[in-house]
Amino acid sequence: MRIDKLRQAMTENELPAVLITSSPNVFYFSGFTGTNGTLFITMDRKYLLTDFRYIEQAEKEANGFEVIRVDSEPSVEIGKLSEGLQSIGIEENTLSWAEYRRFKEAAGNCRLADASEIFNRLREVKDPAEIEILRKAIRITDEAFAMILDRLKPGVQEEEIALELEFSLRRLGASGRSFDYIVASGGRSALPHGVASSKKIIAGEAVTLDFGAKYQWYCSDMTRTVFIGQPEAKYRELYRIVLEAQEAAIQALKPGMTGKEADAVARDVIGKAGYGDFFGHGLGHSLGLEIHETPRLNTRENKVLEPGMILTVEPGIYLPGWGGVRIEDVILVTNFGAEVLTQASKQFIIID
Ligand SMILES: [Mn+2]
Structure with a gap:
């Protein structure tokens, strides 16, 4: 099914073959989960190139693929497979310069063209099985958030909170985190990506928690800003605005809308x-499969939202040197609007 769609896109783009090198794409198109794998897919053949360690696993996981053992790097083998072909689609954003040079040399007269957009596009609309896995990944994050609230108190280091989140996610069935834990307290909450530090949380501070679980290879993502004791009054104002912006965007989200239009709804409220x-x-x-995929919701995104897409909605306000607030849920684009998958409370949480 995925390969059929891929070949249809290859035809439309006049690419008789594609070379797939990034692990998320290798997994998406073949089911192979090893750390060393390269796919070479033509209109009638599909190959998985991997080394000795993974031959048995590859034959089990990558249904219908011809497994080729390559114990050093695969460019020579790719050169042989591409004999007589006019062009090959590659992933320019994930290939290193060295890999690109080797492939280019091995491919001889065969043209290399970037096919990233084809792969991105095919992964944009999630199928029902993917949606189920993502729901579960999101449930795990919701539960870990509920559990961490008890741990947040003055004197605790941000890094300790990150460690507790890791324990919770993994006890709840996740294989790990989908990105480095953001635990940003006090003035650090003004850093949109304030990864947990050795700073200790102080009474009266805001703490922004932004984290996600990796579950069956899929990523979840959520953010809440909570308060350790009574915060400055201004935080209530910021929180109200950010929540209003977030809810307005979720209300407005529907298929047919562009990423830019969705972004504008929230940006308008905050503006x-x-x-x-x-x-x-x-x-x-x-x-x-990755924490950041297309389409995006931002001021430049012209892609149109479609049912089955899964997106975060995460406006924030950050006052440098003072602090910030962000609220992030994950939503599923439905036939008529958006279903919010994140269940964690969005109330103004004060932990005494
Ligand atoms: Mn996010």
Whole structure:
């Protein structure tokens, strides 16, 4: 099914073969989970090149693929497979310069063309099995969030909170995290990507927690800003605006809308409240096998939302040196609108 769609796209793009090198794409198109694997797919053959360690696993996981053992790097083998072909689609964003040079030399007169957009596009709309896995990954994050609230107290280091999150996610069935834990307290909450540090949490501070589980190779993502004791009054104002922006965007989201239009809904709310300059990132992103996938929700995204897409909606306001607030849920684009998959509370949480 995935290979049929891929070949259809290859035909449309006049690519008689593609070379797939990044692990998420290797997994998506073949089911192979080893750390060393390269796919070479033509209109009637499909090959998986891997080394000695993975031959048995490859034959088991990559249904219908001809497994070729390559114990050093695969460019010579790729050269042989591409004999007589006019062009090969590659992934330019993940190939190293060295790999590219080797493939180019091995491919001889055969043209190499970037095919990343074909692979991205095929992964944009999730199938029902993927949606089920993502729901579970999101449930795990919700539960880990509920559990971490008890651990948040003055004197605790951000890194300790990150470690507790890791324990919770893994006890709940995740294989790990989908990206480095963001635990940003006090002034650090103004850093949109404030990865957990050795800073200790102090009474009266905001703490932004942004984390995700990796479950059966799929990623979840959520953010909440909570407060350790009574915060400054201004935080209530920021929180109200960010929540209003987030809910307005979720309400408005529907198939047929562009990523740019969705972004504008939230940006409008924050702009009208006077904080437009302090929301410097996009509203959200798709996610799946990778934490950031296309389409995005930002000021430049012209891609149109379709049912089956899974996206984050995560506006924020960050006042440098002072602090910030972000609220992030994951939503599923349905036939008529958006279903919010994240269940964690969005109330103004004060932990005493
Ligand atoms: Mn996110």
